[in-house]
Amino acid sequence: MTKDEWSVDVSVDIEAPADTVWAIITDLDGASEVMSGILKVERLGGPNGYEVGTRWRETRKMFGKEATEDMEVASVDAPRSTTVVAHSHGADYVSGFTVEPLASGTRLTMRFTGSPSADASGFSRFMAKLTAPLGASATRKAMQTDLNEIKSAAESRAAI
Template sequence: MSNTEIQLTRHVAATPTKVWAVLTDLDAAATMLTGVIGTERITGDGYAVGTRWRETRKMLGKEATEEMWVAEVEPEHRTVVKANSRGADYTTSFTLAPNGAGTDLSMTFTADPDRSSFLARVLMKVFGRLGAKATEKMMAQDLRDIAAAAEAS
């Protein structure tokens, strides 16, 4: 079964430096991102490869907590965050590209069901469209929230 992939881009009327500062402020995520209820650091200070945290979100009317980690960092250009939960690997990439006086912020999300889990593959096929729509809506809100915080700073 192939990956589920969603990609969105939003122009932010702020410099890459300001967007990066908002994007990588894990400790303030719950106050900046509408969908995030709370975060709890597990390892690491600041924002670097290997930093781990638990993030609690409300999605489809239910709270869910996932352990996430920073997998790649190119300051002010790109970062990749990963998670593994319920039989699937999740990857979220953020890319920042200067555009005039602002920044084009792209967010790409992929979900790859564990090849060894028959149940995960079946669930992904049955609920994939519903989950993809909900995820796309959440991503769009995250991009709006990041833009608002960066533009206000």
């Protein structure tokens, strides 16, 4: 990690098989039905399923306002891990999920990393460093909510 980067890791243990958890986290079209923070997902091109190069526009409610980001699948090691990248407002974002089978179900870990883009101005870099603690705190809360909702959906599907 560079000195300008910040990251947040959050994990949750889920009483459901890893393949059920994997199916939920890679279902872009059903994401807004599982995670309340996602208002809508619009596919932009690339493959129709979920693989490297799949692109979409995701609209979330953040800080009381709608925020829309274009995202792209950067890596997939099904059914173990995936990485998604986004670039917005002078910053680069990397989100990753790791799915780890456990004797009692699955541990799902999400890591979110933010850093100023290579083309970010000095002022943008300064502001990013200044606001990183607030951003990390809000991001952790949103990630925990997402993971708890994924857990709920996976455990409901596993109980069927």
